[in-house]
Amino acid sequence: MDKSRPSVDENTPFYFPNNKMDQDIERSLRAKVIQHVVVSIARNNRVYTPRFLASIKSLYGEAEAAHLEIKGLIPDSKMEQYRVVCREGCSHCCGLTVNVAIPELYLIFEYLRSTRSEEELKELAQDLKAYVTAMEESNSVTEKLKIKCSFLKGDKCSIYEQRPMSCRAWNSRSVSHCIEYLEDQEVDIPSSALHYTPYNVFRQGIQRALSVMGFEDIVEELNSGILRLLEGEYGT
Numbered sequence: 409m410d411k412s413r414p415s416v417d418e419n420t421p422f423y424f425p426n427n428k429m430d431q432d433i434e435r436s437l438r439a440k441v442i443q444h445v446v447v448s449i450a451r452n453n454r455v456y457t458p459r460f461l462a463s464i465k466s467l468y469g470e471a472e473a474a475h476l477e478i479k480g481l482i483p484d485s486k487m488e489q490y491r492v493v494c495r496e497g498c499s500h501c502c503g504l505t506v507n508v509a510i511p512e513l514y515l516i517f518e519y520l521r522s523t524r525s526e527e528e529l530k531e532l533a534q535d536l537k538a539y540v541t542a543m544e545e546s547n548s549v550t551e552k553l554k555i556k557c558s559f560l561k562g563d564k565c566s567i568y569e570q571r572p573m574s575c576r577a578w579n580s581r582s583v584s585h586c587i588e589y590l591e592d593q594e595v596d597i598p599s600s601a602l603h604y605t606p607y608n609v610f611r612q613g614i615q616r617a618l619s620v621m622g623f624e625d626i627v628e629e630l631n632s633g634i635l636r637l638l639e640g641e642y643g644t
Contacts, residue, residue, distance in 0.1 A: 415505035416574045433605045437474060441467065441613025442620070449621045456514055464511040467610050471576065474606040482602065490602040492579040499563045500586040501578055503553040506630040508572045509614045510623070513633045519570035520634070521641075529638060532558065536635035553590050558631050572630065573611035579603040 444467070452460040482490065508516070520529060535558040546552045559566045565575070580586050581598040589595040618626045628636075 415507050416501070416578045433474075433478060433601070434609050437606065437609045438613055438616075441610050442617045445614050445617030446620060449617065454621060454623075456511060461511060461515055461518070464614065465515055467614070468573075468576075471573065471607050471610040474610075475603065478606065479602060490600040492581055492600050492603055493583050494579050497563045498583065499556065499560055499565075500583070500590065501580070502557045502560045502565075503555060503590070504578075506557065506572060506574050507627045508574065508630045508633060509611065509618065509627055510625055510633075511614065511618075512572045513628055513630070513637070516567060516570050516572065516630070517634060517637045517641075519567060533635060533638045536631050536638070539631045540635060549593055550591060553593075558634075573607050573614070577604045577607035577611060 445464070448460055448463040479490075520532070524532065539555060539558045542555045543552060546555065557565075565571055579599055581600060585595055585597050589597055615626050
């Protein structure tokens, strides 16, 4: 993981409109997620089998359900403080490092194999190599933030249906703050706990369960991780 570059799940400045809500959500969900993943790992003999990956994939739906359930508890009069400005075509955050739990990485890889031809996967591998090289050659955080994720095509995420928990959690309540952050990483990005916390708790739960079960490789950067899997599968 590139420690010199901000990521969507570590060292990114946020301020929440309701810290108590954030804490209450974490307490109610974290143990459930960890238990779910630990049990699934044990049942699958610590191997990332299709059944295990299906279990991880089910957490995306559960995180969305938790988000909607929490949203239903918030009075309409208070919804404005949780409203986000993220929209299709807005990609200011797509220069942040996306750290992905290894099971999620496999899910994305399987999604790519099922939706793209071998030729398209080889072209993707070239884009991923260019990304990794550009990251290695960049010297400042500001330069690195200008290097967009390889899966961003025409300001749209090409793996949106299978985007990782980190990306699902990320949100902003101010476009102008996001733009300012690209030049000044001291800028705080106002975020909504309603959107951030459920997905982030699930992300942390997956990683914590892997750690508890003794896995050494827990997270990997999205672009370099998919490149590694493509090179192993297709020798690109």
